[in-house]
Amino acid sequence: MRTSAAPRPFRADPRARAFAADVPPDRKFKIEDLMAFKRGRGDLVFSALALMVALFFLMTFFTETGWDKRKLPGDGWTYWARQFGLIDGEGRLARLGRILKQGWVAPMICLAILVPAAVLNLRDSWRVHRWRVRFRQPTSLRYEGEMWLRALEFVGWFIAYTLLVPVLGYLVSTLLLGTLLPWRLDYRGPRWMGICLAASFTIVLVFRTGLQIRTPVNIWLYDQLPQQAAAFMKTWF
Template structure:
């Protein structure tokens, strides 16, 4: 029984993937910037061992990102690259939209309340992702479950919305406490 090379996927592909070196470079630059900021962000505790120092584990992790990124870049730089680097980078930038969605959600909670913001966030993201009909209702039900679980069942303290001030006094306490 002969085995053909094309029957199995390559664990280590022959060509570079689009945006691979760009990704490694950006990741290493961010890690180097964070590594350079460690002396200003942490302190050295006298009398503590190296592993107990606040900056040791973050520095080790960031150093690992830089080291392994450098090894990856050096091992892949001579490999034939696949075109499409900037299309891949544009795709990464498009995904930043969802950070904006989350920031809008966080800013909406103190204004319209946790319940309304979470329902709007879940349903809005479902619509944004192209879902329609029943799936949007499932997303809204998930949002209601999240609110009931965190605010009611787990008693997580989340600031109530300013809109709750317009509710009748008896209803205001229930909205602020459970929703």
């Protein structure tokens, strides 16, 4: 009599059902690494844009400070000595500190620092870019651009918050922002919502009730309340 072989027990392979997350694990940062500077993808483009902005300020320096409308006299040394505060109007010696009162001095100092710094930054960025190209490292700007575009979402949140304050008041607008924004960042659940509400209400108590920061006088939601309640809300919340 022929007997069939005993069936093998079923064994599930845990590796076949392993969960693979796209989000990398959190990295441990050291205190000294918080201010560490590292050039990533797209740094060359942003460095070039920074230099273009610095050169734009340099080109508009003479028109914005009024130098293009000045008529230089024949005695150039005396004129420049007066501009730099070395002598006064009567030709007497003056303190060098008077130059700081000139309206064009501060922009000139800023440009004297900004333009060379932008040039040196672009030079270093170009060297890193060449190194990445040589060793076939990613240099695409798409990833960096997407990160910058994602940041614009939070600008929209703040703009919406400022537009809601004249309509709903500082209290309601702050509570909405303090709960919806963490919810958008995936801090959800009763525990997190309770923490967000408590933190938002504390902010209102500190800045509006305690410090009395200025808010719009005419608030649509408060105007719908009775007169005494509206006056109380406008004063404290």
